[in-house]
C-alpha cells in the first residue's frame with residue numbers, strides 16, 4: 001500500500017476552498033447569473049423549426065410535370081442498408097420507358113442515411129425537410145407512392161444543396 | 167372551551183391545512199421554474215398563464231393514478247408512512263406565528279397562526295422534526311425494496327446526526343431571547359434587532375441542518391436518484407407518492423418560516439426601525455398585522471427560494487462527507503457558539 005496516495009484532495013485545496021462557503025457562494029452566484037440569461041427553448045407546436053437544405057428528413061420521390069422522375073432502376077432499393085424500399089417496375093410509353101408501378105418506403109425501417117438519394121441516377125428520390133413523422137399503426141408507417149410523391153417546387157432547397165455538394 | 171371558539175379554531179385549522187397544501191403544490195411549480203431558468207429553459211408554461219395551474223394538474227393526475235403496492239410490502243406501514251410525513255409538516259405549521267392577532271371574538275384573539283402563544287413551540291418543532299424521520303424510514307422499510315430501505319436508513323442516520331446541531335443552534339437563539347415562545351422571540355428581535363446579527367454562526371448551522379432535515383440537496387442522499395432510483399419513495403405511486411412529495415415541500419416552507427421566526431426577525435420589516443411609528447399606525451392595528459404577515463411570508467419564501475437555488479447549484483454530498491460535516495464540523499461549531507454566546511451574555515448581558 002506504500003504507493004497508494006490517500007487524501008490528495010485535502011492537500012490540494014487551500015484553506016478557503018476547504019471551508020466550502022466562499023466557493024459555494026461563487027457557484028451560487030454563477031447559477032443566479034444563469035437565471036437572468038435568456039432561454040433557448042423553442043415553443044415547438046407554435047414555433048416550428050425550418051430546416052436548411054442540408055437536412056435529411058423523410059425520403060420522398062420527386063414529382064415533375066405530373067410524373068415521377070424515377071425510372072425504377074431499383075438502385076435505391078439495392079443500396080438501402082435498412083431494406084426499407086420496395087420498387088416494382090413496369091413499362092411506359094414515355095421517353096424513360098420504365099416507371100415504378102409500386103414504390104414503398106417503410107418508414108419504420110428507414111434510418112435517414114440518404115444513401116438512396118446518393119445512388120439515384122435520376123435525382124428522383126431526395127431527402128425532404130419533413131421531420132414530423134407520426135403513425136397511428138405499423139401499417140400507416142409504410143408509405144406508398146401517393147404519399148411519397150412531392151412536387152419538385154417544394155424540394156428546391158435540397159436539389160440545390162445536392163448540386164452544390166454531392 | 168365554548169362551541170364558537172371550537173368552531174373558529176376548526177375553521178382556522180382547515181384553512182391552514184388547505185393553504186399549506188396549495189402552497190406546497192406551488193412550491194413544486196416554483197422549483198421547476200427556477201430549475202428551468204438556471205438551465206436556460208422555460209419550465210412549465212402550458213397549463214394556464216405561465217403554467218400557473220400546473221400544480222393543480224399535477225395533483226389531479228396523481229389522484230387518478232393507480233395505487234400500486236408491492237406484493238411483499240407491509241401494507242399498513244406502507245400506507246402510514248406518507249401520513250406521518252405530512253402530519254409532521256402540518257403540526258409544525260400549527261405553532262408557526264404566521265401573523266399577529268387579527269380579530270378578537272368573545273375576548274379571544276385569532277390570527278393566521280393556530281397556537282402562536284404556545285410556550286414550548288420550539289420544543290414541539292424539534293420534536294416533530296424527529297418524528298418526521300419515522301415517515302421516511304417507515305416508507306423505506308415497508309416497501310420491501312433494497313433501494314428504498316437504503317434511502318430510509320440514510321435518512322434516519324442523517325436526521326439523527328443533524329438534529330443535534332440543529333437543536334444546539336436553536337439554543338443560541340433561546341439564550342438571547344430568554345424564551346421558547348416564538349412570539350416572544352419575535353418581539354425580542356423587534357426590540358433588540360434580528361438574531362441573525364448576533365448569531366450568524368447559529369443561523370448558518372441552522373440553515374445547513376435544515377437542508378439536511380428536509381432532505382434537500384446537497385443532502386438529499388435518501389432519494390439520491392443516480393444510486394437509489396428514488397430512495398424511500400421508489401415504491402410509491404398515486405397520491406401516496408404525492409403526499410410524500412408534498413410533505414417534502416411543506417417541510418421546506420416550515421423550515422423557511424422557522425428561520426424567519428428565529429433569525430430573521432419574524433414580522434419585523436426593518437431592524438431597529440419602529441415601522442408602526444413610521445407609518446403612523448398603532449402597533450396592533452390590522453394594517454400593521456397584515457403588513458407583518460406579508461413580511462413574514464416573504465422571508466419564509468425567500469428562504470425557500472434559497473433552498474431551491476442551492477439544489478440546482480450544488481452537487482450531492484457523499485455519505486462519509488455528510489457524516490464528517492455533521493459530526494466533525496457542525497457539532498463542535500454549534501457547541502462553541504453556545505459557549506461564546508453564554509460567556510458574552512454573562513459579561514455584557
Ligand code: SF4
Pocket residue numbers: 059076079080081082083084085105109110111112113114115116117
Ligand atoms: S434514407 Fe437510407 S434507410 Fe432510408 S430509405 Fe433511403 S437508403 Fe433506406
Ligand code: SF4
Pocket residue numbers: 069070071072073074075076077087116119120121122123124125
Ligand atoms: S434509384 Fe432513383 S430511379 Fe432508381 S428506383 Fe430508386 S428512385 Fe427510382
